Amino acid sequence: AQSVSQHNHHVILSEAASLELGCNYSYGGTVNLFWYVQYPGQHLQLLLKYFSGDPLVKGIKGFEAEFIKSKFSFNLRKPSVQWSDTAEYFCAVTKDSWGKLQFGAGTQVVVTP
Amino acid sequence: GAVVSQHPSWVICKSGTSVKIECRSLDFQATTMFWYRQFPKQSLMLMATSNEGSKATYEQGVEKDKFLINHASLTLSTLTVTSAHPEDSSFYICSARAPGDEQYFGPGTRLTVT
Numbered sequence: 001a002q003s004v005s006q007h008n009h010h011v012i013l014s015e016a017a018s019l020e021l022g023c024n025y026s027y028g029g030t031v032n033l034f035w036y037v038q039y040p041g042q043h044l045q046l047l048l049k050y051f052s053g054d055p056l057v058k059g060i061k062g063f064e065a066e067f068i069k070s071k072f073s074f075n076l077r078k079p080s081v082q083w084s085d086t087a088e089y090f091c092a093v094t095k096d097s098w099g100k101l102q103f104g105a106g107t108q109v110v111v112t113p
Numbered sequence: 114g115a116v117v118s119q120h121p122s123w124v125i126c127k128s129g130t131s132v133k134i135e136c137r138s139l140d141f142q143a144t145t146m147f148w149y150r151q152f153p154k155q156s157l158m159l160m161a162t163s164n165e166g167s168k169a170t171y172e173q174g175v176e177k178d179k180f181l182i183n184h185a186s187l188t189l190s191t192l193t194v195t196s197a198h199p200e201d202s203s204f205y206i207c208s209a210r211a212p213g214d215e216q217y218f219g220p221g222t223r224l225t226v227t
Contacts, residue, residue, distance in 0.1 A: 009154075042220070043206075043218045044157075044206070090156065097213075100147070100159055102159070105155060105156045
């Protein structure tokens, strides 16, 4: 069955630390990949997306992600986190551009001052 | 970015009753809307896809007679949970998109069935 896996359910780190969240998918063929963020009490927002081209994509708020096709991975990174990055992060995959999304379980990130 | 609202944000209903949740795109025309369900500490699970003026397409395992979806206009989709039971208690999230554009998510509706 097609699936999206996020390796960490809960991450705690200090401000200025680097963040990397893992995401693997089990779809075959061409996929479109997304990272969404949900800040406390807010709705899901798009951080970044990959459709094609440069496998290193940059998103909002200093986030970037790298698509590694051979590893079926799309890991999210930020070199130096801030307290305001405390949120839940979801990886998502679709086969058809902006169509039906399959989400990973999410990773709760807590950044301590 | 575009704004999607949901109403109500929180609802409690008694077992056996029906409850309607609205999803509105406030500043764009949404040809497609999606309904998701999220259990505590779990991911969003797609329930159905609705295109304006068409019948919704339900995901496998989702009872279409229990979760009635109506997408009557380009700015409004409704999800009606019929004959609700405690196991229907969950967080329901909608998203909306215009053709070729990203999905914009609503803030969600917390349903508690007593």
